[in-house]
Amino acid sequence: MLNIEVKKHESRTLYEEAVEKGYSRRDFMKFCTTIAAFMGLETSGIAQIAQAMETKSRPAVIWMHFQECTCCSESFLRSTHPLVADLLLDKLSLNYTETLQAASGHMAEKSLHDTLENHFGEYILLVEGSVPVGEMAACCCIGGKSAEQIIQEVAEGAKAIVAWGSCASNGCIQAAKPNPTRATPIHKILKNKTIIKVPGCPPIGEVMAGVIVHLMTFDRLPELDRIGRPKAFYSRRVHDSCYRRPNYDAGLFVESFDDPNAKQGYCLYKVGCRGPVTYNACGITRWNGGTSFPIQSGHGCIGCSEADFWDNGPFYQHLAAFPGFGIESDADKIGLTAAGITAAGLTAHAIATNIRKRKLITQHIDEGKEGLDKKSSS
Numbered sequence: 512m513l514n515i516e517v518k519k520h521e522s523r524t525l526y527e528e529a530v531e532k533g534y535s536r537r538d539f540m541k542f543c544t545t546i547a548a549f550m551g552l553e554t555s556g557i558a559q560i561a562q563a564m565e566t567k568s569r570p571a572v573i574w575m576h577f578q579e580c581t582c583c584s585e586s587f588l589r590s591t592h593p594l595v596a597d598l599l600l601d602k603l604s605l606n607y608t609e610t611l612q613a614a615s616g617h618m619a620e621k622s623l624h625d626t627l628e629n630h631f632g633e634y635i636l637l638v639e640g641s642v643p644v645g646e647m648a649a650c651c652c653i654g655g656k657s658a659e660q661i662i663q664e665v666a667e668g669a670k671a672i673v674a675w676g677s678c679a680s681n682g683c684i685q686a687a688k689p690n691p692t693r694a695t696p697i698h699k700i701l702k703n704k705t706i707i708k709v710p711g712c713p714p715i716g717e718v719m720a721g722v723i724v725h726l727m728t729f730d731r732l733p734e735l736d737r738i739g740r741p742k743a744f745y746s747r748r749v750h751d752s753c754y755r756r757p758n759y760d761a762g763l764f765v766e767s768f769d770d771p772n773a774k775q776g777y778c779l780y781k782v783g784c785r786g787p788v789t790y791n792a793c794g795i796t797r798w799n800g801g802t803s804f805p806i807q808s809g810h811g812c813i814g815c816s817e818a819d820f821w822d823n824g825p826f827y828q829h830l831a832a833f834p835g836f837g838i839e840s841d842a843d844k845i846g847l848t849a850a851g852i853t854a855a856g857l858t859a860h861a862i863a864t865n866i867r868k869r870k871l872i873t874q875h876i877d878e879g880k881e882g883l884d885k886k887s888s889s
Contacts, residue, residue: 517780517788518637519682519812523568524537524564524567524568524569524788525564525567525569525727526561526564526565528718529564529831530567530835532673533716536711539564540559543557543564544557545563545717546717546720546721546724546885549717549718549721549743549744549792549796550721550724550725550733551743551745558758559728559729560724560728560732560736562850563664563712563727563728563729564724564727564728567727568701570634570635570726570727571606571626571629571630571631571633571635571810572606572624572635572636572637573606573607573608573626573627573634573635573637573665573669574607574608574610574611574637574638574639574664575607575608575609575636575637575639575640575661575662575665576608576609576610576639576640576641576651577638577639577642577651577662577678577679578640578641578643578651578658578678578692578694579639579640579641579676579679579683579685580687581610581639581676582676583675583676583713583714583719584608584610584611584639584714586714586715586719587716587718587719587750587793587877588716588719589716589799596843602673606622606623606625606626606630607619607622607623607626608635609653609870618741619654620654620828623665625668627664627665627668627735629802630668631668632668632670633668634668634669634670635670635673635726636665636666636669636670636671636672636673636733637667637673637675637677637678638662638672638673638674638675638697639676639679640658640676640679641679641682641685641686641694641695641696641697642659642692642694642695642696642697642700642832643658643685643692643694644659644695644700645658646692646695648692648693649758650692651692659700659862662697662700663700663701664832666701666739668705669704671707671708671726671732671768672697672700672701672704672705672706673706673707673709673722673723674696674697674706674707674708674709675709675713675714675719676709676710676711676712676713676714676779677710677711677815677820678694678696678712678814679696679697679698679708679711679738680696680698680708680710680818681696681708681710681817681818681819682694682695682696682819683712683820684712684816684821685819686821687819687822688817688822697885698847700715700874705732705735705738706739707722707732707733707740707741708735708738708740708742709722709741710740710741710745710791710813710814710815710816710817711743711791711815711816712816712817712820712827714795714799714816715744715791715792715796716798716799717796718741718744718792718796719741719878721741721744722741722744724742732750739778740790742794744790744791744796745790745792745816746790747771747790747792747795748786748787748788748789748790749785749786749789749790749791749793749794749812750786750789751792751794752786752792752793752794753786753806754776754779754794754807755777755779755806756778757777757779758776758778759778761775763778764777764778764779764780764781765777765778765779765781766781766782766783767782768782768809773809774809779806779809779810779811779812780811780829780830781829782811782829783811783813783816783825783826783827783828784806784811784812784829785811785812785813785820785823785826785827786806786811786812787818788814788830789812789814789815789816790816790817791816791819793805793812794806795805810812811826811827813826849874
């Protein structure tokens, strides 16, 4: 009887759960509209999200925690719309998560293994935290297994794998030099899997919700950039969506943190802002219900969504040089530009090499002719 009830409960749609939770149709549609806007979808996307949440059963979800501070979960729980945390997290058939689940010990492990067995090829795997490897694998163990062993096991039957935050996406602070635990991002362990990277320390709650809703609605991975980040949220630099950008272009900069011009919206580039080289939706989506983001609060971006941000020089020292790239540039275009510059350099090198070789060949031919002429004249 218990198994029948559990199965019946798991077959409910997210909309049915929302209604039971006390949300009105208006609340539900407002949520769908908000998420569609964050995802950059056109108006028809709202209807697609609503239909998916009304008709599709809740997907099974495994949320693993390794070397991290749980800030990703905290960010998700404090998302703008209450339905994000209350519905997606509380009612998303969250089968296993060490941080929030009530079960512990053998019961918790049973829940994990039952999900792996009963939902093989169907569950969504969310990973928070980096993984220590090799001889340092013992630094993170759960239930008698190392994080390295666990991630290999749970990833095997996952329908989609999401690396939450910079720890899982690029190693973050744990991987900072000298990286004592050999902290490793997920994509370097699961090399034969496509990983959706959602970097940030932490990522924005609405961005996390948007990724999950996309997987549920369209039943496929979102469009990713060249390093695996969803383009809907990571295709533009913080610099390009920053309200201080016009002052950067005008050459108006804050010279120190007690500079009164900071309140006037002068650019924070000279006091270390990494916005020009950081890809994230902070300036558009913002934090705390769309209230603000670090630059708006008066602190420069530290580039927490970029790889190795902890080791990329002092936070309060500006970049040595920054060419600008242009406001319409995105991560892929800049990557291709850099590749193009490299290719151009290689091509130039090849041409120069061929010219030198041709000169040498011509020189040898001329020298040979001169030798023959001398022999014939003698």
